[in-house]
Amino acid sequence: MVRNKPLLFVVVLSCFALSSCNLHRKTGGGGGGGGGNATVSFTLVADTLPANPSILSFNVSISGVTLTPASGTAQTLQPSPSVIDLMRLQSDTAFLGTLTNVPAGDYTVQVALSNPEITFLNDTGSAITVGTASCPNSSICAATFTASGTPTISSFTFTVNSMGQQGIGIDFDLKNAISLSGGTLSVNFNPSSPNPAVLSAVALPRMNANLGTNQLALIEDFSGVVALNGSSVTITSPTRGTLTATSTSSTNLDHDPSGTLCSSGTTTLSVCVKAGQVASVDGILDSNGTFSIQEIEPLLSAQQDFVEGTVLSINPSSQTQFGIVVTDKPSVAATNSLISALHVGDLLTVNLSSSVNPFLVDTKGLAVDTSFNFNTTFNFFNGQTTTSAMHLGQTVGVHVIAPFAAANGSTPASATADTVILRWSRFRATVVSAPTSATININALPSYFNITPSSILTVQGFFNGSLGSDGVTNLEGMTNNAGNATINQPVGLRALYLQNTGNTATTPFFAAKIRQP
Structure with a gap:
């Protein structure tokens, strides 16, 4: 396996100073421009899969996110942990971190990526070459790739107030990074076309994020070991680092899969989860760079393998x-x-x-x-x-x-x-129809499901309440309910997959999250 050197991805953004360009948490060093300082939070999502092969995991190391002003000192955020599985981000969002004390001015954003690793199902009908190795048809293979390039994301600008707090959402296009040509699979973070290529960016919150005032993003199903401090919980994950979030009056408390922990009617965080248990949190990234708990549920009564x-x-x-x-x-x-x-x-x-x-x-x-x-x-x-x-x-x-x-x-x-x-399958499919406000019909599932691409299956959503309330499917990129999904467009899903032994159930998916595009 070949490990390549980090690659720099450049985003151009502007922080206009009559005031501060304020975007999150640790205090950064100096920079260019006058006026007040800002807090900048960063998130990452991924979308648009290649037709082949069927990707199961796509790990990439992010060694730094750097804000560089036209003049002055650059500031670098070092995400922890640095390795992120992009396939999880088909439906979910990763929090990369926050820079605080960013002086107002114009900046480029550089994202240093390295060590792309892909696990995939070869569904092409013939062998795939990866470097000097061969992956037979219908096999599951894992490989580390060499990538090169320094792509630039087209400029986007945003204006901040004197005490403004904002975020930047980065989008990774999987299809544009992965190439299968002549039976050879490769990864290139700087392809000659299309443009924009692999990375794009928007100001947070994203359009139709269905969040409240002063909320930037929703970080879902962050699972790990619980530590409590008053009304706050810290979740520590061996793969995803730590997340600290605070309970609010609107926090949803749900029971564990066995139904014995955090029973129905529980109203207090410290009663719902205990230190040393394993729990899952949906955390709202607030504009000040802190997190509040949208939903929490215990998964296991004690730390274990x-x-x-x-x-x-x-x-x-x-x-x-x-x-x-x-x-x-x-x-x-x-x-x-x-x-x-x-x-x-x-x-x-x-x-x-x-x-x-x-x-x-x-x-x-x-x-x-x-x-x-x-x-x-x-x-x-x-x-x-x-x-x-x-x-x-x-x-x-x-x-x-x-x-x-x-x-x-x-x-x-x-x-x-x-x-x-049974937990949550994350995948992309195509919306065929939206017959009711609570359901969408999909086809073209990833081939590792072993479902005929033309087969139409129903995804059940839950909308007996306002978005963000308990027991309601989270939506991103669409409003109100599943009936507003755009037909013939892809959708990212996080759903339970429940099917009978004869594979005849036509509504096998139950969605906790629907994202479009």
Whole structure:
């Protein structure tokens, strides 16, 4: 594998000073221009997949985001952690960090990227060459690529007030970065066309973000180990760093997948979650660079080896073995962790324990389990104990126990699991129709689902309340409800995938998030 040097991506922006250009959290050094100083928060999303191959994870290292003035001293934000899986950002948003004390003036924004790593399903019908290696057709392969270039994002300007606080949203176009030509797969962050190429940017909040006043972005399903400090919670993730957010009067508190933690009617953060538990938070990035809690739910009663992944294979001769590609690692055991060496994009063979607990489903407050219309569908997975309940493309979280074997050469790591929780599949598809205010019909799912591209399936949303309230699907890029989706355009989804053993359920997706475009 070849590791390339960091690449610089340039965004031009202007902070006009009659006042301050104010955009978030740590205090930066000097800079150009007069007037007051600003706080600048940065987020990242990704969209537009290549036709082939079917991408499962796309890790990239972001070593720095630098604001450079026309004159004066540049300031650099160093995201922590630096490695981000862009495939998660098809539906979600990553918070890169904040610079504070930025003097007013004109700036370029440089994003230093390196070490692109892709795990993919070769669905092309023939072998794919990656460097000197070959990936056979219908195989799952992982590779590190060499990339080159210094792309420039077209200028965009924004005006700030004397005490203004703003944010910049960066968008990564996956299709423009990944090329399959002549059977060879490559990554190029500075292709000769189109323009704009790989990166673009907008001022936050994005159009139709469905956020409140002084809110910039929603960072969803940030999962990790809980620490409490009064009305604030800090979530620490082995893969995604830390996020600290404060409970408000509008914070939604939801029960865990087992229904035993944070029971219905809980109104206090410290009663809902406890220190040392594993929880998931939806955090609102406020304009001052801090976070408030939109929704929180415990996932596990204690810190333990817990890994999430997309189901890629199910052993047809056994009802106890399946394979995943790792998409997150919310928690590791405090001592003697078995999964410390697992990374996002790694393959993992999972063997169900002989004493596996009945499977669980994470509903995140959505009425998948309580609605009369869906309780049969809910039990396609909930309460089951074998892989007959599983389907390619589902995302599951598993509690890893011994025996565990580390990866060896081309043989993936293997683990034993005694707990399986259905969690959220993240993918893009095409909207065929929006027959009701709560549903959209989609096709052209990623090929790793093993669903005929022309098959039309229904995505169920939940809109029995105002956007942002408990049990309501989050929307981005559209207003009010799913009925406002644009037909024949792609959509990014984070959804539960619940299907029967005969694959005949026509409404198998239950959305926590719908993003368009």
